[in-house]
Amino acid sequence: TGKRAFIAGVADDNGYGWAIAKSLAAAGAEILLGTWVPALNIFETSLRRGKFDESRLLPDGSLMEIAKVYALDAVFDSPEDVPEDIKTNKRYAGSSNWTVKEVAECVKEDFGSIDILVHSLANGPEVTKPLLETSRKGYLAAISASSYSYVSLLKHFLPIINPGGSSISLTYIASERIIPGYGGGMSSAKAALESDTRVLAFEAGRKHKVRVNTVSAGPLRSRAAKAIGFIDMMIDYSMANAPLQKELSAEEVGNTAAFLASPLASAITGAVIYVDNGLNAMGVGI
Numbered sequence: 001t002g003k004r005a006f007i008a009g010v011a012d013d014n015g016y017g018w019a020i021a022k023s024l025a026a027a028g029a030e031i032l033l034g035t036w037v038p039a040l041n042i043f044e045t046s047l048r049r050g051k052f053d054e055s056r057l058l059p060d061g062s063l064m065e066i067a068k069v070y071a072l073d074a075v076f077d078s079p080e081d082v083p084e085d086i087k088t089n090k091r092y093a094g095s096s097n098w099t100v101k102e103v104a105e106c107v108k109e110d111f112g113s114i115d116i117l118v119h120s121l122a123n124g125p126e127v128t129k130p131l132l133e134t135s136r137k138g139y140l141a142a143i144s145a146s147s148y149s150y151v152s153l154l155k156h157f158l159p160i161i162n163p164g165g166s167s168i169s170l171t172y173i174a175s176e177r178i179i180p181g182y183g184g185g186m187s188s189a190k191a192a193l194e195s196d197t198r199v200l201a202f203e204a205g206r207k208h209k210v211r212v213n214t215v216s217a218g219p220l221r222s223r224a225a226k227a228i229g230f231i232d233m234m235i236d237y238s239m240a241n242a243p244l245q246k247e248l249s250a251e252e253v254g255n256t257a258a259f260l261a262s263p264l265a266s267a268i269t270g271a272v273i274y275v276d277n278g279l280n281a282m283g284v285g286i
């Protein structure tokens, strides 16, 4: 309660970012969102028109309030990094200050500080290709959008995260076990994200008393997951093989994020926390 959260990677009400925002709002946090520039227009229009009102409903009967939505492209750190074709792209030209550094500056100007930073975004242009068929460009793009984006976000927001604050990202078991179909270097990107979680926990902990954890989530039918193409199979597989044979709800991940951001988790940092109905613990499907 009384905390402020910035959640990067919300562009509709289907993904983990939205569910995390809701759980944090239900716990009394003020919600700021970072929305991918090309998706911003439709997201804000839908919000304004009440399209998400049903899914804004919190347990106490009130609707989640979003204090501000920021345009963000986490692939670019500062304006100097933005190539000409993006600058002049009409989906980008309508927004401004959307590089990571600028967003952090704007949040500081608008609100002064935050307590909770959430990274709920990933992108791998060649995700449907096996690793052996992935190009260098596709692999590096996956790492840039899905791993370095977190290093950059934390780096630029850390000075405005209050001591005792918490940072969370989302990862996937494909980082450590073979999940055929999660290609394009996305498995590599998640491995980097998990390793970075440990190193960043050390650096942010020592420097700013900020905790850094990642949630390894089970399969959810989000927009991003549908683009990979195997999400229904993964949900069925989990239902059939996980210790808990139920569909995973985004809310369960949201609630874990709220716990990790709270003082209840004050000694947890550098951790990969599984929220997957226990599937990670299985050796073989049975």
Ligand code: NAI
Binding pocket: 008, 009, 010, 011, 012, 014, 015, 016, 017, 035, 036, 037, 039, 072, 073, 074, 075, 119, 120, 121, 122, 123, 145, 170, 171, 172, 173, 216, 217, 218, 219, 220, 221, 222, 223, 224, 225
């Ligand atoms: P989602 O589609 O709700 O979220 C992904 C978001 O990333 C989208 O809002 C998209 O606009 C945004 N995004 C993409 N590139 C961006 C960029 N350059 N800058 C800013 N935003 C950008 O999908 P989902 O699945 O909820 O993804 C959230 C996180 O959860 C991701 O890290 C994903 O890898 C992770 N995850 C998802 C699982 C699933 O089954 N859905 C399982 C385990 C982890």
